[in-house]
Structures are given as C-alpha cells and as structure tokens.
Amino acid sequence: MKRTFPALNNTWRKSTYSGAEGNACVEAADFTTLVGVRDSKDTDLTPLTFAPSSWSAFVTGLRTDGFEARS
Template sequence: MHTIEPTTTDGAPMAGWRKSSYSGGNQGECLEAARGHATVPVRDSKATDGPALTFSPQGWTRFVTAVKHGELSA
C-alpha cells in the first residue's frame, strides 16, 4: 500500500539539510534530507529554494528500505 506524503512549497527555511552520501559526480541525481524535524523533509540538492517532499519517519524508513532492495522502478 502506498500513501501520498505532503510537500512544502519552500524547503529553504528548514535547517539541518544534509546531502546524501550516495550523491556524487555530475549525474544530477542528488537529494538532501533534513534532520531535527517531526517529519523528514527531502529536496533536490540543485533546487534548494524549491519544494520539499516530507515523509513521516516510518514512511522515510520504508522508502529508504525499498530503494536499497531495488523495489522501486524508474
């Protein structure tokens, strides 16, 4: 079962952004997540003033696990 997670219109004011350790090179597939919030905000590292997708802590854990196991198709 998939649930829709909310988005914020501007991720810039949030603090604690950290770039993924898997991000690197110039492939343009980089994201950042912020710590210290009730939800887990995630944004495109190239668009720091753009929107952020927010996950519940459990939703973020499920998403990361699905990515690690190759359960998501492109």
C-alpha cells in the first residue's frame, strides 16, 4: 500500500541547478514533522523522509562542501 505524504501547501521545491527542463533532480517538501525528498522524474513514488535536523545538516554539508569523495 502506497503511503501518501501531502506537502504543506503542496509545495515541492526543486534545485535551481535542475536544468532547463527542470526534471532531472530531486524535490524537497516540508511535511510538518518530516522533510520529504522525491525524484522529480517519478513523483508518484513514496518520498524518502528525514527529520528536519538531519535534512538541515545534510544541506549545510552540501553548501559548505563538507563531504569528501572516497576512493
């Protein structure tokens, strides 16, 4: 059974780096107590969900280049 997570105000946000077509990235939405993340090419799939603090830490790491590539 598919779980549904209606976004507040149905606002899914895409990265400004998603390209001209805007369909080759992930989207994020605020679900009150969770942050939802989904594939912009297949929006019918159940989104991944994260605690807001975890999502914030992840985004901060991306912005500050806090992730190291592994060889």
